[in-house]
Amino acid sequence: MSKQQSDGGAALEQQDSPDATAAVRDAVIIGSGPAGYTAAIYLGRAGYRPLIVAGALAPGGQLVNTTEVENFPGFPDGVMGPDLMDAMRRQAERFGAELEYDDVTAVDFGDAADSAHTLTLASGERIRTRALIVATGSSVRKLGVPGEEDYSGHGVSYCATCDGFFFKDKPIVVVGGGDSACEEADFLSRFGSSVTLIHRRGEFRASKIMVDRVRSNPKITLLMDTVVTAVHGTAAAPAPAPAAGGFQLKLGGAMASKPAEVTEVEIRNTATGETGTLPVSGLFVAIGHTPATGFLGDAVAKDADGYIVVEGAGTRTSVPGVFAAGDCVDRVYRQAISAAGMGCRAALDAQAYLTA
Numbered sequence: 001m002s003k004q005q006s007d008g009g010a011a012l013e014q015q016d017s018p019d020a021t022a023a024v025r026d027a028v029i030i031g032s033g034p035a036g037y038t039a040a041i042y043l044g045r046a047g048y049r050p051l052i053v054a055g056a057l058a059p060g061g062q063l064v065n066t067t068e069v070e071n072f073p074g075f076p077d078g079v080m081g082p083d084l085m086d087a088m089r090r091q092a093e094r095f096g097a098e099l100e101y102d103d104v105t106a107v108d109f110g111d112a113a114d115s116a117h118t119l120t121l122a123s124g125e126r127i128r129t130r131a132l133i134v135a136t137g138s139s140v141r142k143l144g145v146p147g148e149e150d151y152s153g154h155g156v157s158y159c160a161t162c163d164g165f166f167f168k169d170k171p172i173v174v175v176g177g178g179d180s181a182c183e184e185a186d187f188l189s190r191f192g193s194s195v196t197l198i199h200r201r202g203e204f205r206a207s208k209i210m211v212d213r214v215r216s217n218p219k220i221t222l223l224m225d226t227v228v229t230a231v232h233g234t235a236a237a238p239a240p241a242p243a244a245g246g247f248q249l250k251l252g253g254a255m256a257s258k259p260a261e262v263t264e265v266e267i268r269n270t271a272t273g274e275t276g277t278l279p280v281s282g283l284f285v286a287i288g289h290t291p292a293t294g295f296l297g298d299a300v301a302k303d304a305d306g307y308i309v310v311e312g313a314g315t316r317t318s319v320p321g322v323f324a325a326g327d328c329v330d331r332v333y334r335q336a337i338s339a340a341g342m343g344c345r346a347a348l349d350a351q352a353y354l355t356a
């Protein structure tokens with residue numbers, strides 16, 4: 001086994017392995033959202049040169065698909081989601097982080113004799129690392145109806161905490177039947193002129209206390225046995241030619257310079273088949289999230305819904321040397337700042353592991 005010192009201070013070990021690309025890194029981070037970039041900034045400043053496997057399709061994470069972020073501290077005038085993530089990437093790179101824009105498809109966690117973990121990327125490349133931080137986030141479940149993608153970020157939202165404030169004194173619709181949907185409806189009733197909670201079944205999945213809360217809230221109307229079948233709104237203005245290196249808003253696949261607005265949703269009663277429309281400015285979809293943890297298999301402990309289980313307030317997983325942070329762990333807070341905070345903790349836990 002030979003050791004090779006990299007210029008950032010991280011030791012790359014050449015190990016006897018059947019794999020040709022067997023250099024063992026000190027730290028690899030999977031995911032390039034707020035959790036992953038923050039972990040990279042901390043590990044970079046500690047002298048490691050972490051590799052971030054950033055994802056092939058959505059480098060930068062969930063905030064790349066949103067417009068204005070008003071609640072990330074340090075930006076009194078708000079910041080565009082893609083700009084915030086670009087700044088985090090540059091800050092991580094400044095301290096020596098390397099990026100690879102690919103997806104991890106599998107991880108072999110080795111055994112007691114070989115404490116390195118082996119990642120397989122979609123390209124087929126193998127990467128070996130002593131410490132691994134999983135920061136792969138989660139994805140929102142979508143309704144999958146016409147118009148939803150087009151107005152995502154311009155009236156269609158998946159986060160009441162993030163976007164409720166934008167719909168002050170405007171009609172709001174929340175879709176869902178679990179605790180999250182009820183909590184979001186209750187929270188949004190502080191802002192909206194009205195809140196209509198639409199659920200496809202005749203009974204809620206939510207806990208009784210949450211159902212009682214929405215039923216007794218005079219601003220909330222319940223529409224049971226009902227589904228949203230389409231989202232309509234004003235058309236976006238066509239985009240001017242982009243300036244070199246310039247940034248444009250992305251509206252569900254089409255590039256546009258002027259935000260469109262949601263004006264109404266089509267609905268259908270699942271029991272009677274009756275159809276209709278509802279005027280709405282903010283459509284909040286609260287039908288759940290899916291943590292991006294399937295590629296880990298069963299070796300790392302997860303809960304029934306696939307969220308990675310960590311030890312107490314730390315970020316250690318059930319596998320030594322593997323840490324997890326952000327929305328792939330956290331089903332409650334789901335905010336950029338809480339994911340970033342957890343990324344910091346994961347980096348500190350990984351450093352403690354690497355120096356033990």
Ligand SMILES: Cc1cc2nc3c(=O)[nH]c(=O)nc-3n(C[C@H](O)[C@H](O)[C@H](O)COP(=O)(O)OP(=O)(O)OC[C@H]3O[C@@H](n4cnc5c(N)ncnc54)[C@H](O)[C@@H]3O)c2cc1C
Nearest residue numbers: 031032033034035055061062104136137326327334335336
């Ligand atoms: C539309 C929208 C608007 C939001 N607005 C706000 C807001 O205003 N304020 C706020 O605080 N929060 C907001 N949030 C929530 C916030 O975006 C998330 O809480 C935060 O991004 C979670 O960060 P994360 O690092 O855990 O994961 P993510 O941001 O989800 O990043 C995960 C990363 O992992 C990568 N990845 C996934 N699987 C793999 C794999 N197998 N291999 C390699 N890479 C992989 C993805 O490509 C991505 O880069 C919003 C969310 C959405 C969806």
